[in-house]
Amino acid sequence: xxxxxxxxxxxxxxxxxxxxxxxxxxxxxxxxxxxxxxxxxxxxxxxxxxxxxxxxxxxxxxxxxxxxxxxxxxxxxxxxxxxxxxxxxxxxxxxx
Amino acid sequence: xxxxxxxxxxxxxxxxxxxxxxxxxxxxxxxxxxxxxxxxxxxxxxxxxxxxxxxxxxxxxxxxxxxxxxxxxxxxxxxxxxxxxxxxxxxxxxxxxxxxxxxxxxxxxxxxxxxxxxxxxxxxxxxxxxxxxxxxxxxxxxxxxxxxxxxxxxxxxxxxxxxxxxxxxxxxxxxxxxxxxxxxxxxxxxxxxxxxxxxxxxxxxxxxxxxxxxxxxxxxxxxxxxxxxxxxxxxxxxxxxxxxxxxxxxxxxxxxxxxxxxxxxxxxxxxxxxxxxxxxxxxxxxxxxxxxxxxxxxxxxxxxxxxxxxxxxxxxxxxxxxxxxxxxxxxxxxxxxxxxxxxxxxxxxxxxxxxxxxxxxxxxxxxxxxxxxxxxxxxxxxxxxxxxxxxxxxxxxxxxxxxxxxxxxxxxxxxxxxxxxxxxxxxxxxxxxxxxxxxxxxxxxxxxxxxxxxxxxxxxxxxxxxxxxxxxxxxxxxxxxxxx
Numbered sequence: 001x002x003x004x005x006x007x008x009x010x011x012x013x014x015x016x017x018x019x020x021x022x023x024x025x026x027x028x029x030x031x032x033x034x035x036x037x038x039x040x041x042x043x044x045x046x047x048x049x050x051x052x053x054x055x056x057x058x059x060x061x062x063x064x065x066x067x068x069x070x071x072x073x074x075x076x077x078x079x080x081x082x083x084x085x086x087x088x089x090x091x092x093x094x095x096x
Numbered sequence: 097x098x099x100x101x102x103x104x105x106x107x108x109x110x111x112x113x114x115x116x117x118x119x120x121x122x123x124x125x126x127x128x129x130x131x132x133x134x135x136x137x138x139x140x141x142x143x144x145x146x147x148x149x150x151x152x153x154x155x156x157x158x159x160x161x162x163x164x165x166x167x168x169x170x171x172x173x174x175x176x177x178x179x180x181x182x183x184x185x186x187x188x189x190x191x192x193x194x195x196x197x198x199x200x201x202x203x204x205x206x207x208x209x210x211x212x213x214x215x216x217x218x219x220x221x222x223x224x225x226x227x228x229x230x231x232x233x234x235x236x237x238x239x240x241x242x243x244x245x246x247x248x249x250x251x252x253x254x255x256x257x258x259x260x261x262x263x264x265x266x267x268x269x270x271x272x273x274x275x276x277x278x279x280x281x282x283x284x285x286x287x288x289x290x291x292x293x294x295x296x297x298x299x300x301x302x303x304x305x306x307x308x309x310x311x312x313x314x315x316x317x318x319x320x321x322x323x324x325x326x327x328x329x330x331x332x333x334x335x336x337x338x339x340x341x342x343x344x345x346x347x348x349x350x351x352x353x354x355x356x357x358x359x360x361x362x363x364x365x366x367x368x369x370x371x372x373x374x375x376x377x378x379x380x381x382x383x384x385x386x387x388x389x390x391x392x393x394x395x396x397x398x399x400x401x402x403x404x405x406x407x408x409x410x411x412x413x414x415x416x417x418x419x420x421x422x423x424x425x426x427x428x429x430x431x432x433x434x435x436x437x438x439x440x441x442x443x444x445x446x447x448x449x450x451x452x453x454x455x456x457x458x459x460x461x462x463x464x465x466x467x468x469x470x471x472x473x474x475x476x477x478x479x480x481x482x483x484x485x486x487x488x489x490x491x492x493x494x495x496x497x498x499x500x501x502x503x504x505x506x507x508x509x510x511x512x513x514x515x516x517x518x519x520x521x522x523x524x525x526x527x528x529x530x531x532x533x534x535x536x537x538x539x540x541x542x543x544x545x546x547x548x549x550x551x552x553x554x555x556x557x558x559x560x561x562x563x564x565x566x567x568x569x570x571x572x573x574x575x576x577x578x579x580x
Contacts, residue, residue, distance in 0.1 A: 003457075007457075008453070011453045011456050011457050011460070012453060014456050014460060015411060015440075015452050015453055015456040016415075016418075016433075016436040016437050016440055017437060017440050017441050017444070017449055017452065017453065018437040018438045018440070018441030018442070019441060019449070020441075023446070023449075026446070027449075027450065027453065030450060030511050031450065031453060031454060031457070033510075033511065033512050034403065034450070034454050034511060034512060035454075035457070037399075037400055037403065037512045037515070038400040038403050038404050038458070038467060038471075039400075040397065040400045041397060041400050041401065041404065041467070041470050041471055041474055042466070042470070044394070044397055044470070044473075044474050044477070046470065046473040046474060046477065049473045049476050049477060050473070050476060051469055051472030051473050051475075051476065052472050052473070052475045052476035052479060053303060053472060054303055054333070055289045055290075055303060055304075055479070055525075055526070055527055055528025056289060056290055056333075056335065056528055056552065059290070059333065059335070061332065062329075062332060064329070073196065076196045077196055077421075077422075079194065079196070080192075080193055080194060080196070080421070080422035080423070081420075081421055081422060082419065082420070082422075082423075082424075082425035083425070089420050089421055091420055091432055091435060092429050092430070092431050092432050092434075092435055093431075094431075094432055
């Protein structure tokens, strides 16, 4: 199966990735070859096998007491932020 | 020379105060300064901090403290968060990211008194099998600098092979410890999924990622795993199973051990590679092990299964990189959508974008059942195949890679050809099994690896089987020319 340029544009939009004009043909070709490759799975007879999401059986989500165990680190964490003002992350205006 | 001593010998000399940790650290920093420019194995060197760590280890040693890793230098793959030190994950996206806390692996090794020399180069976000996708340039193989060291933990592998540290950490999602270990002639261990905490490890594919170690021998890897392994409440997939004494398990006789040869892996095996595996089997038989053929009929589907599951998880995990809270932000975004798409488009490299898009596609409406759900079902069939095999044998044996290290640039144009490098290693990740790669000889003057895979939590047995092989051979002691 081959992906079209429109397919790749749609995927890139869903993934919130800007793709340049130069990159586009490379992705159309390479994503098509990957999709062809993983299409091999269609020949597997899986019958009523249950999907497996986790490699260890019998693991379940652990719960913990609903207690505060962390102190506030926001100042340290925001040292890595591209733009901060008054302890808030700054992004382009969303609401006029 | 100090760089050819094993961890036990180094710890012994430190304990007897024959050498200091400062001297040892200086020795390795000197080697890095002299030898690393040809390899590009590091993203960040932490020489100053290493000297401080060494001084504090020496103070502890002077006060009578002892420990198997106290005062021993190491290198961390740049995927592990290190408090106050840049953690780039090989990406432009995190080029300016200074981790605000330590990964549990880093914290445990720090508490054991190790000395961090630096952070090693790697494929971007651990996506690659050759270390060519790093934003910081490819790592070169010390056995032949025109060749790749494998990936994604290529910097840790090349640095260990070049004797730039006694050991290094790595992570393995589809073979990223075992494959580079094989291609650089060192011992590489990927523990059972859940054995070592993933907390503070930049996530790629959460149901497959596992941290492990590169070392010069199985005995050294055992000493390191002892410190790394154990339950961590901060990792929801960490398993609360007691950690055995790995070093104490070394030396047990192999008499009666049943080793399975995977029929699917021996079909079409290249002659030189096959000869090395058959030599290894002879050694195992001479040590008292029994070898028999086993079949894992669904194993040939492991690579396509992986290249659905791993990109799907990666597309979800990497959605956190949005140019808002940390990491790269594009210049002058027009609006919020432009901020997201351009920060991600410019911050991620080509292979990472390819994986994110593959994952987005297989999870998208209309394709989910045919790809993602199907892959999860095949994953169970592969896991069941392993389970059935382990009812007949204790361990399975195979080559680690189909070929020795290839030329830098040789496979970058064709992702599917690159993905097939992981054909022998991916099965263990899908099933969550521990695996070890150990040097077993040379093809075209390049090192080759032998892979042993065992049932969940069989690291002690696996490491002992590797150790016994290394007692009978000296492949693991060979150093590349110029790095002896």
